[in-house]
Amino acid sequence: MRRLVVLLLLDLGAAWAQIAAPLERFSPGPLPEGARVQTEARSGRLYAVRYEGPVNASLMGRILASATGVPGHAQGFVAWYGKNQVLLRQGPVELNVEGAFLLKLAVGAWAEMEVRPLLTEEALFGEDRHVLGEKGVVVRVFSDFQCPYCQRLAQEVLPALKAMAREGRLRLAYRHFPLYEIHPEAVPAAMASECAAAQGAFWAYHDLLMAGSGWDYPALARRLGLDPKAFQACLEDPASRAPVEADRALAERLGLPGTPSVFVGPFRLPNPFDLERYRDYLALAEAL
Structure with a gap:
C-alpha cells in the first residue's frame, strides 16, 4: 500500500x-x-x-x-x-x-x-477571472500585492509572459493569495484590484500596485481615470472581499507554501523566476 x-x-x-x-x-x-x-x-x-x-x-x-x-x-x-x-x-x-x-x-x-x-486537475482551479490572452496553456500566478518577491516577479518575469499572451502563446491568469498574517495591505490591495477590475482595469491597476506605487487606492484609481465614486463604493462593499477569500482558500487547498506560486497548465513551476522554465513547461503541457 x-x-x-x-x-x-x-x-x-x-x-x-x-x-x-x-x-x-x-x-x-x-x-x-x-x-x-x-x-x-x-x-x-x-x-x-x-x-x-x-x-x-x-x-x-x-x-x-x-x-x-x-x-x-x-x-x-x-x-x-x-x-x-x-x-x-x-x-x-x-x-x-x-x-x-x-x-x-x-x-x-x-x-x-x-x-x-505532479499534475493538478484543471477542474480544481475553477474559473479564471483576470486573464490576458485568448488561447494557449493557462499560466496561473498566485500572488500577494505586498509581497516583495511577487513585486519582483511582476517586474522581472511578467512582462515577458504578457508579451507571450499577446502573441497567443499562452493565457496569463492572476489569482489572489494574500498573506494577511504578515502583510496588512494584502487584502485591501486585492480588494482594490477587484474594484479596478469592475471597471475593466485589473491589469493596469495590478501593475501600479506591483510597481510599489503605495496604498492610496483611490489615488491609484484616479491615475487610471476610473470612476471615483464607483470605485469608492466598491471598496466599501464587503462583497468585494469574497473573490479574494475564494482565491486564498483555493491556494490553501492546493497546499501552496507561499507567494509567488505559479502553475503552467497542470504543473507547479519549481522556480517561478526562471523564464526558461516557463518555456519548458509550456512545451510539456502542450504535449499532454
Whole structure:
C-alpha cells in the first residue's frame, strides 16, 4: 500500500538538466553495476525518471536532483531517507516533493524509485477571472500585492509572459493569495484590484500596485481615470472581499507554501523566476 507523504526540501538554487527540459540534456551520472535508469519523454521532453538498483541514498538523491533540476534535493533526500527508515520498511511510499513532483519509492533488498511532475486537475482551479490572452496553456500566478518577491516577479518575469499572451502563446491568469498574517495591505490591495477590475482595469491597476506605487487606492484609481465614486463604493462593499477569500482558500487547498506560486497548465513551476522554465513547461503541457 502506498502512502502519500509531503517532502519539503526547499532549495531553488541553480538548476541542472531536469523534467520538462529536452530529453537529451538529462544524464543520471555514473551508475554502479546492476543499476538501471530509464526515462519517459513527451514530445522530446523529459517527463519521468525511473531508477532500479542497489539501495544507495546518495545515488538516489543525485538522480532525484538531476530529474527535478534542484541540486539541493540530493542532500535533502539523503537527510529525509536517514530519518524515515521505519516508514520505508512498511512498504512503498509516494512523496509530494514541494507540490511540484511526485516521488515513488520502494526499498527492500533492491531499490525502485520514480520521479515525475505532479499534475493538478484543471477542474480544481475553477474559473479564471483576470486573464490576458485568448488561447494557449493557462499560466496561473498566485500572488500577494505586498509581497516583495511577487513585486519582483511582476517586474522581472511578467512582462515577458504578457508579451507571450499577446502573441497567443499562452493565457496569463492572476489569482489572489494574500498573506494577511504578515502583510496588512494584502487584502485591501486585492480588494482594490477587484474594484479596478469592475471597471475593466485589473491589469493596469495590478501593475501600479506591483510597481510599489503605495496604498492610496483611490489615488491609484484616479491615475487610471476610473470612476471615483464607483470605485469608492466598491471598496466599501464587503462583497468585494469574497473573490479574494475564494482565491486564498483555493491556494490553501492546493497546499501552496507561499507567494509567488505559479502553475503552467497542470504543473507547479519549481522556480517561478526562471523564464526558461516557463518555456519548458509550456512545451510539456502542450504535449499532454
